[in-house]
Amino acid sequence: MKRIITLALTLAALLLLTVTACADTIPGTAKLTITPTDTTVSGDTATVTYSVTVTPPEGKELGVFSIQLQPSDGMTLAQDKSGITYGDGSLSYSPSTGKGIFEIYGYTAKTGYFAAAGTTEERRMSQEATILTIRATMPANKSGTYTLNAEFIAALDGSGDVYTAQVITTPVTVSGGKAPVADTTPVITETGGSGNTTDG
Numbered sequence: 001m002k003r004i005i006t007l008a009l010t011l012a013a014l015l016l017l018t019v020t021a022c023a024d025t026i027p028g029t030a031k032l033t034i035t036p037t038d039t040t041v042s043g044d045t046a047t048v049t050y051s052v053t054v055t056p057p058e059g060k061e062l063g064v065f066s067i068q069l070q071p072s073d074g075m076t077l078a079q080d081k082s083g084i085t086y087g088d089g090s091l092s093y094s095p096s097t098g099k100g101i102f103e104i105y106g107y108t109a110k111t112g113y114f115a116a117a118g119t120t121e122e123r124r125m126s127q128e129a130t131i132l133t134i135r136a137t138m139p140a141n142k143s144g145t146y147t148l149n150a151e152f153i154a155a156l157d158g159s160g161d162v163y164t165a166q167v168i169t170t171p172v173t174v175s176g177g178k179a180p181v182a183d184t185t186p187v188i189t190e191t192g193g194s195g196n197t198t199d200g
Helices: 002-020
Strands: 025-036 040-042 046-055 064-071 084-086 104-108 113-117 129-138 144-146 148-155 162-169 172-175 187-192 195-199
Touching: 025 148, 040 046, 046 064, 046 148, 113 129, 129 144, 129 172, 148 162
Parallel strands: 025 162, 040 172
Antiparallel strands: 025 046, 046 129, 064 113, 064 148, 084 129, 104 113, 144 172, 162 187, 187 195
Protein backbone atom coordinates (compact mmCIF):
# COMPACT_ATOMS: atom_id res chain seq x y z
CA MET A 1 0.00 0.00 0.00
CA LYS A 2 2.81 2.40 0.89
CA ARG A 3 4.44 1.70 -2.48
CA ILE A 4 1.19 2.53 -4.30
CA ILE A 5 0.83 5.82 -2.40
CA THR A 6 4.45 6.74 -3.16
CA LEU A 7 3.94 5.92 -6.83
CA ALA A 8 0.78 8.04 -6.96
CA LEU A 9 2.55 10.99 -5.36
CA THR A 10 5.50 10.63 -7.73
CA LEU A 11 3.24 10.53 -10.79
CA ALA A 12 1.32 13.56 -9.56
CA ALA A 13 4.58 15.40 -8.99
CA LEU A 14 5.90 14.57 -12.44
CA LEU A 15 2.64 15.66 -14.04
CA LEU A 16 2.65 18.93 -12.11
CA LEU A 17 6.25 19.71 -13.04
CA THR A 18 5.64 18.79 -16.69
CA VAL A 19 2.59 21.05 -16.90
CA THR A 20 4.30 23.98 -15.18
CA ALA A 21 7.45 23.76 -17.30
CA CYS A 22 5.78 25.94 -19.95
CA ALA A 23 3.32 27.66 -17.61
CA ASP A 24 2.14 31.24 -17.61
CA THR A 25 2.00 33.25 -14.39
CA ILE A 26 -1.46 34.33 -13.26
CA PRO A 27 -2.16 37.21 -10.84
CA GLY A 28 -1.60 36.40 -7.18
CA THR A 29 1.22 35.28 -4.89
CA ALA A 30 1.10 31.97 -3.05
CA LYS A 31 3.41 31.78 -0.03
CA LEU A 32 5.37 28.96 1.55
CA THR A 33 6.68 29.79 5.03
CA ILE A 34 9.27 27.56 6.72
CA THR A 35 9.68 28.41 10.40
CA PRO A 36 12.05 26.72 12.91
CA THR A 37 11.22 26.28 16.59
CA ASP A 38 14.56 27.95 17.42
CA THR A 39 16.87 30.20 15.42
CA THR A 40 19.94 29.42 17.56
CA VAL A 41 20.86 25.97 18.89
CA SER A 42 23.91 24.51 20.59
CA GLY A 43 24.99 21.50 22.61
CA ASP A 44 25.38 17.84 21.74
CA THR A 45 22.15 17.65 19.75
CA ALA A 46 21.60 20.41 17.23
CA THR A 47 17.99 19.81 16.23
CA VAL A 48 15.00 22.00 15.41
CA THR A 49 11.49 21.31 14.18
CA TYR A 50 10.28 23.24 11.17
CA SER A 51 6.67 24.18 10.48
CA VAL A 52 5.86 24.28 6.77
CA THR A 53 2.88 26.55 6.03
CA VAL A 54 1.10 27.20 2.73
CA THR A 55 -0.87 30.42 2.15
CA PRO A 56 -3.08 30.86 -0.95
CA PRO A 57 -2.98 34.22 -2.74
CA GLU A 58 -5.20 36.83 -1.09
CA GLY A 59 -8.79 36.30 -2.18
CA LYS A 60 -7.88 33.30 -4.33
CA GLU A 61 -7.72 29.52 -4.01
CA LEU A 62 -5.25 26.66 -4.53
CA GLY A 63 -6.17 23.47 -6.32
CA VAL A 64 -2.66 22.07 -6.64
CA PHE A 65 0.78 22.67 -5.14
CA SER A 66 4.11 20.94 -4.77
CA ILE A 67 7.05 21.47 -2.45
CA GLN A 68 10.57 20.12 -2.88
CA LEU A 69 12.42 20.62 0.41
CA GLN A 70 16.07 21.66 -0.01
CA PRO A 71 18.10 21.33 3.21
CA SER A 72 21.51 22.96 3.56
CA ASP A 73 24.60 20.78 3.23
CA GLY A 74 25.05 18.96 6.55
CA MET A 75 21.37 19.25 7.51
CA THR A 76 19.46 15.95 7.79
CA LEU A 77 15.67 15.76 7.68
CA ALA A 78 13.73 13.15 9.67
CA GLN A 79 12.88 9.98 7.75
CA ASP A 80 10.33 8.40 10.09
CA LYS A 81 7.05 9.23 11.80
CA SER A 82 8.77 10.22 15.05
CA GLY A 83 10.03 13.38 13.38
CA ILE A 84 7.31 14.07 10.79
CA THR A 85 3.69 15.05 11.33
CA TYR A 86 0.96 16.44 9.09
CA GLY A 87 -0.07 19.85 10.33
CA ASP A 88 -3.66 19.98 9.13
CA GLY A 89 -5.47 16.70 8.57
CA SER A 90 -8.54 18.46 7.13
CA LEU A 91 -6.81 19.04 3.78
CA SER A 92 -6.80 15.39 2.71
CA TYR A 93 -10.03 14.54 0.89
CA SER A 94 -12.09 11.57 2.09
CA PRO A 95 -14.58 10.17 -0.47
CA SER A 96 -16.49 8.42 2.31
CA THR A 97 -17.20 11.61 4.26
CA GLY A 98 -16.98 14.12 1.43
CA LYS A 99 -14.72 16.27 3.60
CA GLY A 100 -11.29 17.63 2.77
CA ILE A 101 -9.71 19.19 -0.32
CA PHE A 102 -6.94 17.20 -2.02
CA GLU A 103 -7.40 13.63 -3.28
CA ILE A 104 -3.61 13.31 -3.56
CA TYR A 105 -2.01 14.75 -0.44
CA GLY A 106 1.22 13.53 1.10
CA TYR A 107 4.92 13.76 1.82
CA THR A 108 7.63 11.36 0.68
CA ALA A 109 10.44 11.45 3.25
CA LYS A 110 13.01 9.75 1.01
CA THR A 111 12.83 12.52 -1.59
CA GLY A 112 11.66 15.45 0.55
CA TYR A 113 8.73 16.00 -1.80
CA PHE A 114 5.21 17.08 -0.84
CA ALA A 115 2.38 16.93 -3.39
CA ALA A 116 -1.23 18.10 -3.18
CA ALA A 117 -3.59 17.73 -6.13
CA GLY A 118 -7.00 16.42 -7.16
CA THR A 119 -9.67 19.03 -6.42
CA THR A 120 -12.82 20.41 -7.99
CA GLU A 121 -14.05 23.97 -8.48
CA GLU A 122 -16.17 23.59 -5.35
CA ARG A 123 -13.36 22.08 -3.28
CA ARG A 124 -10.15 24.10 -3.14
CA MET A 125 -7.79 25.48 -0.50
CA SER A 126 -8.70 29.05 0.46
CA GLN A 127 -7.16 29.41 3.94
CA GLU A 128 -3.58 29.32 5.24
CA ALA A 129 -2.61 25.98 6.78
CA THR A 130 0.44 24.32 8.29
CA ILE A 131 0.78 21.20 6.16
CA LEU A 132 3.86 19.60 7.72
CA THR A 133 6.19 19.72 10.69
CA ILE A 134 9.55 18.04 10.29
CA ARG A 135 12.61 17.61 12.49
CA ALA A 136 15.99 18.69 11.13
CA THR A 137 19.38 17.79 12.58
CA MET A 138 22.58 19.78 12.07
CA PRO A 139 26.16 18.81 13.02
CA ALA A 140 26.48 19.07 16.82
CA ASN A 141 28.88 21.62 18.33
CA LYS A 142 29.95 22.81 14.89
CA SER A 143 29.35 26.51 14.35
CA GLY A 144 27.46 27.42 11.21
CA THR A 145 24.24 28.69 9.70
CA TYR A 146 21.77 26.30 8.09
CA THR A 147 18.66 26.93 6.02
CA LEU A 148 15.81 24.68 5.00
CA ASN A 149 14.79 26.07 1.64
CA ALA A 150 12.30 24.74 -0.91
CA GLU A 151 11.11 24.86 -4.47
CA PHE A 152 7.42 25.76 -4.40
CA ILE A 153 4.87 25.55 -7.22
CA ALA A 154 1.23 26.53 -6.71
CA ALA A 155 -1.74 26.87 -9.04
CA LEU A 156 -5.51 27.17 -9.14
CA ASP A 157 -5.86 23.96 -11.14
CA GLY A 158 -3.98 21.70 -13.51
CA SER A 159 -4.29 23.97 -16.55
CA GLY A 160 -0.61 24.89 -16.42
CA ASP A 161 -1.01 28.49 -15.29
CA VAL A 162 0.71 29.11 -11.95
CA TYR A 163 0.75 31.78 -9.28
CA THR A 164 3.89 33.67 -8.35
CA ALA A 165 5.44 31.53 -5.62
CA GLN A 166 7.18 33.09 -2.62
CA VAL A 167 9.28 31.07 -0.17
CA ILE A 168 10.06 32.60 3.23
CA THR A 169 12.49 30.63 5.39
CA THR A 170 14.36 31.50 8.58
CA PRO A 171 18.02 30.38 8.99
CA VAL A 172 19.20 28.47 12.08
CA THR A 173 22.56 29.16 13.72
CA VAL A 174 24.44 26.31 15.40
CA SER A 175 27.03 27.43 17.95
CA GLY A 176 30.00 25.41 19.10
CA GLY A 177 32.59 26.80 21.53
CA LYS A 178 31.84 30.42 20.65
CA ALA A 179 28.52 31.52 19.30
CA PRO A 180 29.07 33.06 15.85
CA VAL A 181 27.41 36.27 14.83
CA ALA A 182 24.99 35.28 12.13
CA ASP A 183 22.15 36.87 10.24
CA THR A 184 18.91 35.03 11.02
CA THR A 185 16.77 37.36 8.92
CA PRO A 186 14.23 35.34 6.93
CA VAL A 187 15.28 34.62 3.36
CA ILE A 188 12.56 35.42 0.83
CA THR A 189 12.67 33.87 -2.61
CA GLU A 190 10.06 34.70 -5.21
CA THR A 191 9.51 32.96 -8.52
CA GLY A 192 7.03 33.56 -11.26
CA GLY A 193 7.15 33.00 -14.99
CA SER A 194 10.81 33.16 -15.95
CA GLY A 195 12.10 35.51 -13.28
CA ASN A 196 13.70 34.82 -9.90
CA THR A 197 14.47 37.35 -7.19
CA THR A 198 16.04 36.76 -3.80
CA ASP A 199 16.20 39.17 -0.89
CA GLY A 200 18.57 38.34 1.96
